[in-house]
Amino acid sequence: MKQERILVTGGTGYIGSHTVVELQQAGYPVTIIDNLSNSNADVIDGIERITGIRPDFVEGDCTDIDTLRRLFETYPDIKGIINFAASKAVGESMHKPILYYRNNLNTLLNLLDLMGPAGVKGIVFSSSCTVYGEPDENPVTENAPIKKATSPYGNTKQISEEIITDVINAGAPFKSVILRYFNPVGAHSSAEIGELPNGVPQNLIPYLTQTAIGIRKELSVFGNDYNTPDGSCIRDYINVVDLAKAHVIAVERMLEDRSDAKIEIFNLGTGNGVSVLELIHTFEEATGVKVPHKIVGRRAGDIEKVWADPAYANEVLGWKAETPLADTMRSAWAWQCRLRERGIM
Numbered sequence: 017m018k019q020e021r022i023l024v025t026g027g028t029g030y031i032g033s034h035t036v037v038e039l040q041q042a043g044y045p046v047t048i049i050d051n052l053s054n055s056n057a058d059v060i061d062g063i064e065r066i067t068g069i070r071p072d073f074v075e076g077d078c079t080d081i082d083t084l085r086r087l088f089e090t091y092p093d094i095k096g097i098i099n100f101a102a103s104k105a106v107g108e109s110m111h112k113p114i115l116y117y118r119n120n121l122n123t124l125l126n127l128l129d130l131m132g133p134a135g136v137k138g139i140v141f142s143s144s145c146t147v148y149g150e151p152d153e154n155p156v157t158e159n160a161p162i163k164k165a166t167s168p169y170g171n172t173k174q175i176s177e178e179i180i181t182d183v184i185n186a187g188a189p190f191k192s193v194i195l196r197y198f199n200p201v202g203a204h205s206s207a208e209i210g211e212l213p214n215g216v217p218q219n220l221i222p223y224l225t226q227t228a229i230g231i232r233k234e235l236s237v238f239g240n241d242y243n244t245p246d247g248s249c250i251r252d253y254i255n256v257v258d259l260a261k262a263h264v265i266a267v268e269r270m271l272e273d274r275s276d277a278k279i280e281i282f283n284l285g286t287g288n289g290v291s292v293l294e295l296i297h298t299f300e301e302a303t304g305v306k307v308p309h310k311i312v313g314r315r316a317g318d319i320e321k322v323w324a325d326p327a328y329a330n331e332v333l334g335w336k337a338e339t340p341l342a343d344t345m346r347s348a349w350a351w352q353c354r355l356r357e358r359g360i361m
C-alpha cells in the first residue's frame with residue numbers, strides 16, 4: 017500500500033468510481049467524498065467487490081467549505097485530489113445555471129483554497145472536449161482554440177480551467193493536470209460498476225442500451241444530414257476504464273514531480289472518430305442484439321464532428337486508450353444486463 021492518500025470528489029459517480037478502482041489497484045488509499053446527488057452509496061460495494069478494498073467514504077457536499085476542512089483534518093495523509101464532483105447535464109444546465117455555477121465553481125474554489133495549507137501536492141481536474149466547441153479541424157490538439165461555451169455546463173469547465181491557471185500562476189504551492197475528456201462510454205469489465213443515469217438518459221450509450229433491453233421503444237438518431245460520410249454526428253468514444261487509468265498516471269506525475277510544468281493539459285480520447293450510425297452497428301455486431309432506431313431531426317446545440325488527437329497524452333503520459341470499441345460496447349451491454357438482474361432497471 018502506498019503512503020499518499022488520494023481524495024476523489026464525486027467518487028461514487030460514473031468516471032469517479034472507475035478511477036477509484038484503478039487507484040486502489042495501483043496501491044493508493046482512497047477517500048471518496050460525494051453528496052450522492054447523482055449516484056448511490058451501493059457503488060462502494062461494487063468497488064469493494066472488484067478490488068477487495070472498501071474505500072473510505074464521506075457523504076458530504078464539496079460546496080460546503082467546513083465539510084472539506086473537517087475532511088482534510090481527518091485525513092492529513094491526502095496528497096492528491098481528483099475532482100469529479102460536478103453537475104454534468106448540458107440540457108439541465110440551460111434551465112438551472114445558478115445550480116451549475118454554484119456546484120461546479122464553489123467546489124473547485126473550496127478545494128483550491130484548502131489544498132495548499134493541507135499539504136496536497138496536486139489536483140487533477142475533469143474538463144471536457146466541449147471547450148473546443150465545433151472545432152475548425154479534426155483531430156483536435158490541446159492547442160486548438162477554445163470556443164465560446166454553448167451551455168452553462170460547458171462554461172463552468174472553461175472558467176474552471178481559467179481559475180486553476182490563475183491560482184497556480186499566483187504562486188499556489190501545488191500542481192494541476194487538466195484532463196479534457198472526449199465521450200466516455202462503457203463499464204468495468206466485471207459489470208460491478210457502470211453508468212447509472214437518473215431518469216431518461218440524455219447521452220447516447222445509456223439510451224442505446226436501455227433501448228436494446230426494451231426499457232425504451234426506439235433510439236432516436238439526431239440527424240443524418242450532417243457533413244459526415246453517413247450524415248450522422250461523429251464523436252470520439254473512449255472506454256471509461258482506459259480513461260480512469262489516465263487519472264492514476266496524472267496524479268502520480270504530480271506526486272512524484274515528474275514534470276517541471278505546474279499546469280498541464282491533456283486530451284483523453286482514442287483518436288478515432290465514430291458516427292452515431294457506426295456506433296449502433298458496432299454495438300449490434302459486438303452483442304448480437306438489435307437496437308431499434310429511427311432518424312429524427314438534429315438536436316439543438318450538437319457539434320457536427322469532433323475527435324481527439326491524443327498524441328500528446330500518448331507521448332508525455334505514456335498512456336493510450338487501448339480497449340477496442342466492440343469490447344467497450346459489450347461491457348456497456350453486460351452492465352445493462354446486470355442492472356436488470358438486480359432489478360434496478
Ligand code: WQD
Pocket residue numbers: 104105106144145146198199200218219220221223235236237238239249250251292315318
Ligand atoms: C453523442 C452523439 C448525439 C442521444 C455531451 C457533453 C460532453 C460530455 C458528454 C460530460 C451526438 C447523438 C445522442 C440520442 C443520438 N459531457 N445522440 N441520440 O453531446 O457528444 O457530449 O456528453 O459530462 O461534454 O457535451 O454526448 O452522448 O449526448 O451524444 O443520436 O438519444 O449521439 O446527437 O451526436 P455529446 P451524447
